[in-house]
Amino acid sequence: MTHKTIAATIVAGVIAAAGTVQAQSLGGQTVEYTIPFSESGGSGQWANFYAPRLSQALPGNPTVVVRYRPGAGSTEGANWFQTQQDKGDGLTIFGDSGSTKFPYLLGDPRVRYEYADWKPILASATGGVVYLPPDLGARFDGDMDDLKDEVYLYGSQGATTLDLVPLLAFKMLGLQVDPVFGVDGRGGGRLMFERGEANIDYQTSSAYIANVQPLVDGGQAVPIFTWGALDEAGNIVRDPTFPDLPSFKEVCEATAVCETEGTAWDAYKAFFVAGFANQKTIFLPASASQEMVDTYTEALRAITTADGFMDEAGEVLGVYPQLIGAAAVEATRQATAITPEAKQYVLDWLKEDYGITMD
Amino acid sequence: MDTLAQALPSLGQAFVMIFQPMQLLYLIGGVLLGLSIGVLPGLGGIAGLALLLPFLYGMEPVSGLALMIGLIAVIPTSDTFSSVLMGIPGSSASQATVLDGFPLSKQGHAARALSAAFASSLAGGLFGAVVLTFFILIARPLILAFGLPEMLMITILGLSMVAILAGRVPLKGVVAAGLGVMVGTIGAAPAGGSLRMSTYDMPYLVDGFQLVIVGLGIYAIPEIVSLLRQDRAISEGGNLGDGWVQGVRDWWTHKWLSMRCATIGVLVGVIPGLGGSVVDWLAYGSAVQTAKDRSQFGQGDIRGVIAPESSNNAKEGGGLVPTLIFGIPGSGSMAIFLGGLALLNMTPGPQMVRNNLDVTYTIVWSLALANVFGAGLCIILSKYIARMTTIRFTVIAPYLFMIIAFAAFQSRQSALDLAALVGIGILGVLLRRFDFSRPAFLIGFVLSTQTEIFVNQAYQIAGARFRRSFEAGWDYLLSPITVGLLVLTVVSVVVGIRAAKHIRENIDAPTGTKTAPAIFLGVVVAYLAVSCLDAWGVGRVQDKIFPLTIGLVTLAGGLILVARMLRKPAGDDVFIDLECGPEGQAPHGLWSTLGWFVALVVMTFALGLFLALTIFLLAFFRLRGRFGWGRTILASGLGLGFISGLAAVLGRDLPPGYLQTLIELPWPLT
Structure with missing residues (x-):
């Protein structure tokens, strides 16, 4: 044993001892909460929602700062986090989004990160509502059989973004949808719908409530279904925010051409979970000790069960479960796993319909 | 009348809400922060708001709004300092201010240019606030009238400003603009994500170059290098001439120009998706086109300062309209503003305007007050800050370069940001040296992505309409607005070409040997050829058509220039090389x-x-x-x-x- 390793062992021992005595206090230190996006976007909003709450709930009230590492559709930041796996002291945490999980699922060559290494501590869900113009909406009767002869235009951010879920859903329902690519955010798609240029659209729940509900009340849009939510057994059920609207699964069952089993359905479900049911996840690096994971889990439990949390979260995150502990681990496993057949199915579809390949 | 009856009581309530000592304190806090951030070149609203976000959580909505609006409102005011004093655009919305503002400060009229700019900013900002008051209740149909063909036409109107700024040899301006567009297409295509002039082995290029870096590279580095070589103060006489009173008087003389440009600013701001980077060019172009005496533009005409500065403050008021009533951010800083609203538990959209009109109107008051405080402070300070131009530049330059490097690094937080900055800076130095219009390059770059997206999307939607019926297709494309904009574009190009003779970035046109200009043009043409080939190899038609078309047109322009070089003697304007003029005699080498x-x-x-x-x-x-x-x-x-x-x-x-x-x-x- 060299002097260096002896010293290291002693230091490690002291730290470990201090850890057990002090219950992982992070007092006086700074937790860096990195997201692979810029300040302007949903993930920035999400991270800035949790950062001050984490600071209050973690033992010792450390400062929690949000760091932004945007680039290459969020893969750059995630690749960076992969290189930080030895920083398990609780001062480095990472928050991803559906657009970080999709390239991983699709086998994008830029991906050098491995979700199986990371330790999920919180999984945030969201949902979305699909709506039509009033003339088409009037013809909706629970299935899409009467609506499949129409030609649809859909303002899309790109086929490999979160829009993969709606595009795949439309295809499964047998709709002829021409995506108009390059739209700037879902808001751009909504504006295109309001201008009458697009005639099918979806919005995530909070944007739907703020901006589409007034259109619905004014008779300018008709909601037809939601993506749904996952129940505890992992089944797709109605979205708790919109209990009166059918889920995609119900509409798919009622529509003649749509199947709720088989490769297409497996593919849809994998991307639905990664893109909505567990859209955003907070991770600790691989080397984080079980104590550190527990410390964070307790802090997050205190945050999510606090009085009024759901009201405050509702404004920013929508009324959706914020999973912690074992539930977060299971949700992340589901959101980052796909069968080889389902993956191939999506790759073939992207290539055939949109000419998009992954190399 | 309904609107008025709805607006006035809420406006009154909002007045009471904002005129509380606490709220005013927050507002002034925002103004001071905005001033400090805006003064630093390259750092603007995004950096400032990002700084505020962590503090907004748990804040009272009116205070939080006052803080954010205070900051947003004064950035287009204070960013003028670096545009005028150092020839470096303080933010993307004051690029055009450099054209006349910087020559004015070189001539020792910095204080005059600054105070004219601040008076214009104040007028524009107040105009924007007034428009916001009423527009927010009635703008919905107007915004929805601007579909993709209309937005495409506005973008093309923006591109037509190249005609005015093309410089001595118009074809060189066209090539510079085309090159700007081509640099803008580097990276993943907006429609299908195909890679152009980049590979996944260099992830940095896949996202393309950021506007901050290109703006700083094209303007800041060439100016810093050129001033450093001279090794003296920016103001050529080393003294400050007429002061800030003159500037305010200048603004008063040109108050109608200022109002017209403020209107342009508001309109461009109101239409979501256009972004603010084009507004200053449109205002500048309009000032030139309507002026009788154009001989001084580009060499220090005060109108060239008043026009863009009136428009860029008005744009913020306009930009808040779609942000608040549709929840759609028109720019990067508006996107963060939306995030800030969420932290204050406010969700923008029709509901907020309808149900919380009084709180919404505190934004109007904050905007107006912030503009008054900001412009007032800046005018008072301008006399003192203008003294910077009398300091030996070698002392300032390293600090400037340090701040610019830091600002560039904010865009992606990669050391490659610095490499990109210097790389584009070298291009900027060479464009300047060989008299290729840098504004034209920048306009091309700024509008590149938008033009491509609008062309593709409008084409696709028009195609769907044409499949339905022939009339439906034409109705969609040829709305009265598109036709009107088309006419305006044609007028702008014709008047622009006539005006272009007078607007010169460089007064002298020294020429020397043929070698250096020929090598530069050769490299540009080679790059264009390679990028055309690269675009040809892109598989998806949607991702290939735009860079291929623009690339071929620009390549053709470049080849014509090559032909002219072969035919003409070394004294021709095509061989302009500033190194052969007074620049070459500077004490330090390029x-x-x-x-x-x-x-x-x-x-x-x-x-x-x-x-x-x-x-x-x-x-x-x-x-x-x-x-x-x-x-x-x-x-x-x-x-x-x-x-x-x-x-x-x-x-x-x-x-x-x-x-x-x-x-x-x-x-x-x-």
Whole structure:
């Protein structure tokens, strides 16, 4: 044993001892909460929602700062986090989004990160509502059989973004949808719908409530279904925010051409979970000790069960479960796993319909 | 009348809500922060708002709004300082201010240019606030009338400004603009994500170049290098001439121009998706086109300062309209503003305007008050800050370069940001040297992505309409608005070409040997040829058609220039080379001056920015500044302290280098 390793062992021992005595206090230190996006976007909003709450709930009230590492559709930041796996002291945490999980699922060559290494501590869900113009909406009767002869235009951010879920859903329902690519955010798609240029659209729940509900009340849009939510057994059920609207699964069952089993359905479900049911996840690096994971889990439990949390979260995150502990681990496993057949199915579809390949 | 009856009581309530000592304090806090951030070149609304976000959580909505609006409102006011004093656009919305503002300050009229700019900013800002008051209730149908064909036409109207700014040889301006568009297409295509002139092996290129870096590279580096070579003060006489009273008087003389440009600013701001980067060019173009005497534009015409500055403040008021009633951000800073609203538990959209009109109207008051405070402060300070132009530039330059490097690094937080900055800076230096219009290049770059997206989308939607019926297709494309804009574009090009003769970035047109200009043009043509080939190889038609078309047109322009070079003698305008004029006689060489910056970037890759800056500042002040050791250490220490302080406040690391991958170092060396 060299002097260096002896010293290291002693230091490690002291730290470990201090850890057990002090219950992982992070007092006086700074937790860096990195997201692979810029300040302007949903993930920035999400991270800035949790950062001050984490600071209050973690033992010792450390400062929690949000760091932004945007680039290459969020893969750059995630690749960076992969290189930080030895920083398990609780001062480095990472928050991803559906657009970080999709390239991983699709086998994008830029991906050098491995979700199986990371330790999920919180999984945030969201949902979305699909709506039509009033003339088409009037013809909706629970299935899409009467609506499949129409030609649809859909303002899309790109086929490999979160829009993969709606595009795949439309295809499964047998709709002829021409995506108009390059739209700037879902808001751009909504504006295109309001201008009458697009005639099918979806919005995530909070944007739907703020901006589409007034259109619905004014008779300018008709909601037809939601993506749904996952129940505890992992089944797709109605979205708790919109209990009166059918889920995609119900509409798919009622529509003649749509199947709720088989490769297409497996593919849809994998991307639905990664893109909505567990859209955003907070991770600790691989080397984080079980104590550190527990410390964070307790802090997050205190945050999510606090009085009024759901009201405050509702404004920013929508009324959706914020999973912690074992539930977060299971949700992340589901959101980052796909069968080889389902993956191939999506790759073939992207290539055939949109000419998009992954190399 | 309904609107008025709805608006006035809420406006009154909002007035009571904002005129509380606490709220005013927050507002002034926002204004002061905005002023400080705006003064630094390259840092604008995004950096400022990002700084505020952590503090907004749990704040009372009216206070939080006052803080954010105070900051947003004064950035287009205070960013004028760097545009006018140093020829570096303070933010993308004041690029056009440089054209006339910087020559004015070189002539010793910095205070006059600044106060005219601030008076215009104030007028524009107040105009924007008034428009916001009523527009927010009635703008919905107007915004929805602007579909993709209409937006495409506005973008093309923006591109037509190239005609005015093309310079002495119009074809050179066209080639510069085309090159700008082509640089804008580098990376993943907006429609299908196909890669153009980039590979996944270089992830940095896949996202394309950021506007901050291109703006700083094209303007800041050439100006810094050129001023450094002279080794004297910016103001050529070294004194300050007529002061700030004259500037305010100038604004009063041209108040109608100011109002017209404010209207342009509001309109462009109101239409979501256009972004603010084009507004100053449109205003500048309109000022030139309607002027009787155009001979002074580009060489210090005060109208060239008043026009863009009136429009860019008005744009903020306009930009808030779609942000608040549709929840759609028109720009990067508006996107963060939306995030801030969410932290204040406010969700923008029709409901907010309907149900919380009084709170919404505190935004109007905050905007108006912030403009008054901001412009007032700036006008008072302008006399003092303008003195900066009388300081020997060699003392200022290293600090400037340090701030610019830091600002560039904010865009992606990769050391490659610095390499991109210097790389584009070298292009900027050469464009300037060989009299290719830099504004034209920048307009091309700024509008590149938008034009491509609008062309593709409008084509696709028009196609769907045409399949339904022939009339439906034409109805969609040829709305009265598109036709009107088309006419305006044609007029703008015709008038522009006539006006272009007078607007010159460089007054002299020295020529020398044929070799240097020919080599530069050759490299440009080769790059265009390669990028055309690259575009040809793109599989998806949607991703290939735009770069291929623009590339071929620009390539053709380049080849015609080559032909002209072959035919004409060395004295022709096509061979302009500033190195053969007075510039070439400067005490320091072009390449040796540029070498300092290249060395800084190379050292950053090796040692990280902090250590590299330490060496750079010490060496620069000692060798180039000829300071004694005491002053060298003091000056370097000041710079390093400032940059670490800025990084700490903004919560950023400085770029690491190879050394940092080997050993762990304490902050700020990381």
